[in-house]
Amino acid sequence: MKIAVVGGGISGVSTAYLLKKHTKHDIILIEKEKIGGKALSEKRDGYLIETGPNGFLSNKEEIKKLITESGFDSEVIESRDESNRKFIFSNGRLWEIPKNPAKIMFNGFLSSKAKLKILKEPFIKPVFRDETVEGFVKRRLGQEFLDKIIGPMVCGVFAGDPKIMSMESNFPRIKEIERRYGSLIKGLIGMMKEKRAGANSISGGFSSKLLSFKNGVGSFIKHLSKSIEIVKDEVLSIETINGKQRLLGRLNHYTADIVIFSLPAYSLKKIIENYNREFAAHLNNIPYAPMAVLALGFESSKLPEITNSFGYLFDLNEIEDTIGVLFDSSIFGGRAKAGKTLIRIMVGGQLAKESPFKSNLITLAMKELNRSANIHYPFEFAYKKVHHKAIPVYTLNHKKVKEELLEFERKHRGIFITGNAFFGISLNDCVKTAYNTLEKIKSGL
Numbered sequence: 001m002k003i004a005v006v007g008g009g010i011s012g013v014s015t016a017y018l019l020k021k022h023t024k025h026d027i028i029l030i031e032k033e034k035i036g037g038k039a040l041s042e043k044r045d046g047y048l049i050e051t052g053p054n055g056f057l058s059n060k061e062e063i064k065k066l067i068t069e070s071g072f073d074s075e076v077i078e079s080r081d082e083s084n085r086k087f088i089f090s091n092g093r094l095w096e097i098p099k100n101p102a103k104i105m106f107n108g109f110l111s112s113k114a115k116l117k118i119l120k121e122p123f124i125k126p127v128f129r130d131e132t133v134e135g136f137v138k139r140r141l142g143q144e145f146l147d148k149i150i151g152p153m154v155c156g157v158f159a160g161d162p163k164i165m166s167m168e169s170n171f172p173r174i175k176e177i178e179r180r181y182g183s184l185i186k187g188l189i190g191m192m193k194e195k196r197a198g199a200n201s202i203s204g205g206f207s208s209k210l211l212s213f214k215n216g217v218g219s220f221i222k223h224l225s226k227s228i229e230i231v232k233d234e235v236l237s238i239e240t241i242n243g244k245q246r247l248l249g250r251l252n253h254y255t256a257d258i259v260i261f262s263l264p265a266y267s268l269k270k271i272i273e274n275y276n277r278e279f280a281a282h283l284n285n286i287p288y289a290p291m292a293v294l295a296l297g298f299e300s301s302k303l304p305e306i307t308n309s310f311g312y313l314f315d316l317n318e319i320e321d322t323i324g325v326l327f328d329s330s331i332f333g334g335r336a337k338a339g340k341t342l343i344r345i346m347v348g349g350q351l352a353k354e355s356p357f358k359s360n361l362i363t364l365a366m367k368e369l370n371r372s373a374n375i376h377y378p379f380e381f382a383y384k385k386v387h388h389k390a391i392p393v394y395t396l397n398h399k400k401v402k403e404e405l406l407e408f409e410r411k412h413r414g415i416f417i418t419g420n421a422f423f424g425i426s427l428n429d430c431v432k433t434a435y436n437t438l439e440k441i442k443s444g445l
């Protein structure tokens with residue numbers, strides 16, 4: 001059988017790799033731009049810059065399995081110990097996030113009112129339906145906890161807006177804790193007890209490390225792609241003729257028995273608009289957050305001590321243009337030449353939608369570094385990548401979109417859909433979906 005995978009990001013490449021390795025089918029991958037999609041690693045002037053993700057957590061099993069089975073273990077690197085320190089910029093200064101969550105009650109970060117609200121958390125009734133992240137956090141832990149702790153994370157990691165993000169689609173395990181224990185605090189205590197007793201709890205791994213690759217995340221995707229036949233073309237539409245799938249590309253057309261779309265929702269929508277109008281309309285309901293990634297290189301000796309840490313996020317009340325600052329060369333080795341420091345500044349997300357498109361981005365980034373971390377020494381290197389549609393945002397509508405996706409796959413036998421728009425945005429989620437797709441195809445679903 002012939003299988004065409006459309007889209008050469010981590011989702012498409014890992015799917016094509018696994019199919020090639022574990023089946024006898026004939027596989028081609030069609031990519032319109034560069035293999036790697038959002039996850040490119042570029043070497044410039046002695047710096048290694050990630051245009052997107054910089055790593056994955058060590059407790060994520062599927063990506064580790066794929067690394068091992070593709071023979072890439074020797075390229076894996078661990079984050080440095082100093083990158084254990086993470087901060088939040090709030091009330092005009094940086095606050096270290098304590099390793100022990102209970103310490104947040106004693107370091108002056110939260111007001112007495114916020115602490116009182118936290119202490120009342122075990123007595124708040126659980127809500128079993130889905131709700132927004134903002135609704136959930138305000139209800140259980142209060143506005144200040146949202147602004148200073150959960151908001152910065154949701155905004156900095158997911159580039160999202162807590163006002164519209166779904167709790168169940170983004171944080172199913174936290175919602176599960178509420179359901180199972182009736183409270184997050186009771187849940188944390190319960191899970192620690194279960195862990196001590198060696199039970200299989202939903203806590204997963206508390207102490208995971210960030211991992212990456214010597215030559216960046218993009219090097220892993222390139223490695224996987226080496227065994228796959230790749231065609232550079234943009235797929236424009238699909239039709240099914242006598243049980244075969246026919247893809248019309250800008251340069252050519254392709255016939256296959258099975259097609260796997262591993263595309264952003266907005267690209268998939270265009271392709272299937274005349275094929276299944278109803279599902280295409282659902283795809284339109286997935287919003288995307290824009291983001292600019294700026295990478296600045298500095299002389300290390302001139303920088304403040306804070307740059308020897310992981311980086312920091314922003315209290316929601318402090319967000320102007322920037323949502324996160326990462327000290328990349330302190331997190332992983334090999335990101336900057338000797339004596340230099342590489343800092344990545346994430347601008348935009350849903351709370352600062354206009355910011356990635358401002359003309360003076362580098363000046364804005366320097367102003368931000370100055371305001372929040374007292375970094376004012378001139379940079380010696382600058383790089384900018386603007387993602388017009390960086391990350392899909394899972395809203396309260398997301399569950400419905402996934403149901404419609406399964407309905408689409410049932411109706412159109414031979415077409416499968418993967419990608420970060422549906423089953424999780426992390427690298428590991430994308431790889432996990434690739435393994436699931438392999439199983440579906442092997443079992444003839």
Ligand SMILES: Cc1cc2nc3c(=O)[nH]c(=O)nc-3n(C[C@H](O)[C@H](O)[C@H](O)COP(=O)(O)OP(=O)(O)OC[C@H]3O[C@@H](n4cnc5c(N)ncnc54)[C@H](O)[C@@H]3O)c2cc1C
Pocket residue numbers: 006007008009010011012030031032033034035036037038039051052053054055056233234235236262263264267291293387390391418419420421424425426427428430
């Ligand atoms: C700035 C940023 C930082 C991130 N940080 C992290 C992190 O630290 N850790 C983590 O786990 N995740 C992180 N993520 C998320 C993660 O990187 C993405 O979810 C993941 O890379 C998406 O992979 P994908 O293959 O699903 O989609 P994409 O990477 O978007 O790939 C889709 C591909 O399809 C191609 N394409 C589109 N239309 C067509 C067409 N018509 N025909 C042919 N090809 C087409 C595109 O060119 C692209 O290559 C980050 C994301 C961003 C943007």
